[in-house]
Amino acid sequence: MMRFSTLMKHPADWMTGKNTKNEVVITSRIRLARNLSDVPFPGWSKKTERVSTMEKILPAAESLKSMKNGFIHELSDLDALQKQVLVERHLISREQAARGTGSAAIIDRGQRLSLMVNEEDHLRMQAIRPGLKLKEAYGALAKVDEQLEQDLKFAYDQKLGYLTACPTNLGTGMRASVMLHLPALVLTEQIGQVLQAVNKIGFAVRGLFGEGTESLGHLFQISNQSTLGESEQTIISRLERVISQIESHESNARLKMLEDEPNQLSDRVGRAFGTLGYATVFDSKEAFAHISIMRMGAAMGYFPEGTMQACDSMMMDIQPAHLQLHAGAELEPEERDLIRAEILRSRLQKLNAPAISLRTSEHASDLDVTGDLNLENE
Known part of the structure; x- marks a missing residue:
């Protein structure tokens, strides 16, 4: 099992952007929310129920080939500073960091895949890739989802899809998001117009660490807002088209600054x-x-x-x-x-x-x- 100190010594490729076109699109992330059937959601669970749920999920997660020699720790074993470091690396959420008994973080050695146990949902899985690689990230995560579903019975409804703690995640349970670096649009005062257009067509814009956070360093996260009624492929394709346009607008703004x-x-x-x-x-x-x-x-x-x-x-x-x-x-x-x-x-x-x-x-x-x-x- 990987120690925390070892995890810190080896940054992921998506953190350094090696061999990737990531001037504007820094990272792509796919997140899937899943819950065990016939078990209360974490927010409604007693401590004993959360621990029991974690004990069901951990063996299935540890058996994943991608998690061999990975970082697998209960959050109660980590101090506040260690948990905040994982938040800053986007490997767990701020909400997850606030939890203790019955919650766990599972991260592969390359820090490209992470699983949060008993966050808002019983299981939140995410894959991160450098640049605009949403399809690649989804492909990697879909394999993990399929493997886990062989050992765990997820809450699923034939009409509604995957059942989640928050109604906005109902359906595919998927959030596709992209981290963008948009300094030229900010400096040329076009960012408001761009973000307004993004919101108008149903995408969410957030800061560096997600909902409720500000945009530091001209960094913005853009993601889908709804997951019900559309397939994963449709959501990803729509987001990719929008991100490609924003990338062009940012590049245009940089060119205009250089010319003018x-x-x-x-x-x-x-x-x-x-x-x-x-x-x-x-x-x-x-x-x-x-x-x-x-x-x-x-x-x-x-x-x-x-x-x-x-x-x-x-x-x-x-x-x-x-x-x-x-x-x-x-x-x-x-x-x-x-x-x-x-x-x-x-x-x-x-x-x-x-x-x-x-x-x-x-x-x-x-x-x-x-x-x-x-x-x-x-």
Whole structure:
């Protein structure tokens, strides 16, 4: 069984974006909600019932080939900081982290697949992939779902589909979501129009850590809102079409900035790099904002290859729980702000400064895409 320290030493490929086109679409995630039949949902269960349910699910999950030598722990065995680190890595939810006895986290060695036992539902499974790979993520998770269904009897109705604690998950029990990096749409003040169009056609827009959270570093999650009456393939296809359009709008916005205001764009990128490299105090919001601009600059050719992946690693490592894990102690916010800046200064020393003098609109050929903002036809 994998230890927590081992899990922390090996970031997943979707965290570093290696060998993937993820300039705008950072990750794709598929989540399935399942419940055992004839057992109360976790929110209505007694502690003994939650423990009994967990004891039924764990052996089935441990027998999965994909979970061989994986991370399998009851949440009562993890401290608050360890659980928050898993939240920051998107391996468990904030709601799951608040639970203890009768709940468990099951994560494969590559951190591409995770199962939450007794969150809002008895079992929430998710697969994460870098870039726009919803179909690949669903294919991997569907196999796990089929294997578990051989050992576990899930609550299912012929008319309604899979029964879930929240009515919005009724049916397929599936949530397909994509994490997007949209700094140019924010900077050019087009983001409101885009997100309004997304909401209008039935998709949800959330912040970095899901419902009720803000968008740090110009990062947005977009997902389906309903699961009843449509197949998994239909939901995924609709979301992929919308995400592809948003990706084009973001690329257009970056190209327009480069063509219309090249000096201002270079100044933004240069200031972000300089501030990250020399500031001595950083809260999360400001640090994410500067890393976001630097990440956009890396995607547009201001920095050597590998810089964008370095930005992704920095975004992960400067989050509060990761900082405290790095320090080996609980820290007050002011202490975290100092250590965050120290880490960023150290990382920036290993990176090349932006090639400001080389940037003109001639270098934007890779961003030259077209398309009007019209998502309503989706």
